[in-house]
Amino acid sequence: DxxxxxxxxxxxxxxxxxxxPCNHSTISGNEYVYWYRQIHSQGPQYIIHGxxxxxxxxxxxxxITEDRKSSTxxxxxxxxxxxxxxxxxVRDGYGQNFVFGPGTRxxxxx
Amino acid sequence: DAGVIQSPRHEVTEMGQEVxxxxxxxxxxxxxxxxxxxMMRGLExxxxxxxxxxxxxxxxxxDRFSAKMPNASFSTLKIxxxxxxDSAVYFCASSEYRVAYNEQFFGPGTRxxxx
Numbered sequence: 001d002x003x004x005x006x007x008x009x010x011x012x013x014x015x016x017x018x019x020x021p022c023n024h025s026t027i028s029g030n031e032y033v034y035w036y037r038q039i040h041s042q043g044p045q046y047i048i049h050g051x052x053x054x055x056x057x058x059x060x061x062x063x064i065t066e067d068r069k070s071s072t073x074x075x076x077x078x079x080x081x082x083x084x085x086x087x088x089x090v091r092d093g094y095g096q097n098f099v100f101g102p103g104t105r106x107x108x109x110x
Numbered sequence: 111d112a113g114v115i116q117s118p119r120h121e122v123t124e125m126g127q128e129v130x131x132x133x134x135x136x137x138x139x140x141x142x143x144x145x146x147x148x149m150m151r152g153l154e155x156x157x158x159x160x161x162x163x164x165x166x167x168x169x170x171x172x173d174r175f176s177a178k179m180p181n182a183s184f185s186t187l188k189i190x191x192x193x194x195x196d197s198a199v200y201f202c203a204s205s206e207y208r209v210a211y212n213e214q215f216f217g218p219g220t221r222x223x224x225x
Binding site for chain 2: 032034038041042043044045046049087091096097098099100101102
């Protein structure tokens with residue numbers, strides 16, 4: 001079963017920051033938070049992952065609360081091409097498989 | 111690298127027929143995953159392999175489904191006999207083992223329609 005809770009949908013204006021929340025209140029100490037996204041009809045694509053510290057890469061930033069019970073994925077300047085379903089997944093460092101929940105459908109509006 | 115390659119991209123078949131989906135993982139990756147995606151159930155893991163050996167097939171829905179990985183560069187998912195409820199998009203993904211950081215690379219998927 002998915003260990004995360006995400007809003008089913010969100011809208012964001014093009015050029016603005018998109019902030020996608022995720023609750024993972026039962027996360028354990030050795031579990032990482034991963035984010036993937038799936039653009040219509042394509043396979044999911046890895047975005048970013050983190051354990052405790054905030055992380056940033058060329059695609060996004062990941063903010064994890066101090067108690068690690070929730071996190072936020074930030075797309076700093078959303079474009080129309082960022083319209084997709086975003087999945088937040090919690091998994092330990094040694095596991096290899098992912099359990100995808102329903103995710104958040106982000107619509108970037110012109 | 112061309113990424114994960116799946117074939118065919120689209121398959122339409124009639125109930126009762128055998129269906130074989132194919133996947134070529136990224137060279138050097140030692141994990142291979144088969145997923146199924148439907149509107150009702152979302153994205154589900156069916157089975158995954160490590161170094162060509164099946165590790166977890168608990169997601170395989172029933173005996174009509176079978177998967178093989180005869181070598182590091184090829185895997186098949188077979189459905190025999192197929193049923194309309196098997197209609198879905200089937201994704202193959204591969205990854206390279208790393209502790210704590212696991213980026214799975216997904217193929218474009220095979221859209222299966224069973225009439």
